[in-house]
Amino acid sequence: MAPKKNIVIVGGAGGAGLARALSPSLDASKHTLTLINDRAFYIHYPAMLRVNVTSDGHLEDRAWVPLDKIFAPGKVGKVKIGTVTKVVDGAVELESGETVPYDFLVLATGSKWEGFLDYPIDRSEAVKLVNSWRQKFANAGEVVIVGGGSVGIETAGEIADFYPSTTVHIVHAQPLLLNDTYPAKVRKAIASQLESKGVKLHLGDLVTEIPATESGTVVTKKGVRLSADLFIPARGPRPNTAYLKSFDPTILAESGGVKVHPTLQVPLANGKTNVFALGDIIEWNEQKMLFKTAAHTAVILPNLLSALNGGKPTKEYKTGAEPIIVTIGRKGGYGYLPFLWGISLGSWVSSTMKSKGLFIDKTRESFGY
Structure with a gap:
């Protein structure tokens, strides 16, 4: 044989x-x-921005999915940690x-x-890190997020939702949030939602060096002086x-x-x-x-x-459309589907599709739960 x-x-x-x-x-x-x-579990990162900010709902109990049901009983496959x-x-x-x-x-x-999304491999240590960040967000009066991509946007949205008295800044190198993959109207609409929640945007500007300590003061490339209790790297x-x-x-x-x-x-x-x-x-x-x-x-x-089976692979990957849905807290968000004339999704649709559940149930199902 x-x-x-x-x-x-x-x-x-x-x-x-x-x-x-x-x-x-x-x-x-x-x-x-x-x-x-x-790890013996999968970290569902789309939920972790909220998990890090708040204990509300204790989402980590569901967003950290064990790997023990990946393979159906009797089927080929084993997991090695x-x-x-x-x-x-x-x-x-x-x-x-x-x-x-x-x-x-x-x-x-x-x-x-990097930063608050860099979890230790050991689950108990990861829990400690999450709890530590929750305390930091609860105590922070002012937060500077460096990077205005989806991670920066969603982090700002979560802070503004759960801690509305906290002043949140986003510093982003491009003149609009996200990047040029998405139409300007989409990027402007997201900015408008954030600003309506009190988030301060510093677009077309840079923070060249984040303080070694989590709190401190920086001067942006444009000369804006920002002091904060927390600096959050969200540069991707x-x-x-x-x-x-x-x-x-x-x-x-x-x-x-x-x-x-x-x-x-x-x-x-x-x-x-x-x-x-x-x-x-x-x-x-x-x-x-x-x-x-x-x-x-x-x-x-x-x-x-x-x-x-001894054959030659022939199927090829082609880049598809680039839809996006960003959450802005539990009830906000904005989506864009680049089909037909370009379909925009407002807060209600976006929050129903993503912001409320953060795709946790769908992810757990894909892991056998």
């Missing part, structure tokens, strides 16, 4: 989703499937010293966040790919993202085609959004199955 083919998927929401989708198509006599994640520190040809190495062999590898380690994450540097440096872009072909296969220098990548780590001209992982999975799944 031929040896089993080992499929290893490393980390992240995208990796878990692919593992769950792939498992029913595998034959236990021919394949093994291992999902490696550094460990941090991958190195990849070599044919194996991944864990911090514990364990080596996990692979015939096919999928990289899905997502983003590395970076790809979580440091563990790949010794594997094949040619696959990493200057940004740290992993280069991929349209089939989402990684162009290895040794010519092999057995490594795929998806999610935030891929170097692809699109906005980094959680929902994109489903589209990535729809490409990798048939391609990986084809490769397992």
Whole structure:
């Protein structure tokens, strides 16, 4: 009998989703499937801005989703908890010293966040961090958020909602919030909602260095002096790919993202085609959004199955539309669907779709809960 083919998927929401989708198509006599994640639970980041600001609803109890139901009973697949520190040809190495062999590898380690979204791996330590930030937000009279992308916008919205007496500033380098992917009318509408809640916007300006301590005073590039009890970095994450540097440096872009072909296969220098990548780590001209992982999975799944059976992957990924919904507290928000003439979604629709539930129930369902 031929040896089993080992499929290893490393980390992240995208990796878990692919593992769950792939498992029913595998034959236990021919394949093994291992999902490696550094935590025993998935952190649903779209909910974490509210989780960090307030204990209201204790959303962390539902937004941190265990991985024990990824695979249906009797189906191929197991979860291994460990941090991958190195990849070599044919194996991944864990911090514990364990080596996990692979015939096919999928990289899905997502983003590395800074500041209040940089959670410890240990759950009890992560809880302590969350509680610490909640206390800081409760005590803060003035907060400066550096970055006016979706994280900065939503953080400001949560603070303004739960602590309306707190003065919140957003400093953003571009002349409008978000970036040029979205129409000016959308970016202006979001700004208008924030300003109606008392958020002060400093657009087209920069904070070149955030204070080493969480409180302090900065002078922006335009000369605006801002003092705050809390400075929150919201400049966006970076790809979580440091563990790949010794594997094949040619696959990493200057940004740290992993280069991929349209089939989402990684162009290895040794010519092999057995490594795929998806999610935030891929170097692809699109906005980094959680929902994109489903589209990535729809490409990798048939391609990986084809490769397992000796075929050639042919399905290609194409960047789709760039919709967005940002929350502004529990009852606010704004959405844009770039279809037809461009459909705008006001506060009621946006809050109904996202702000109230933050997609927590849908996410838990995708993890088997």
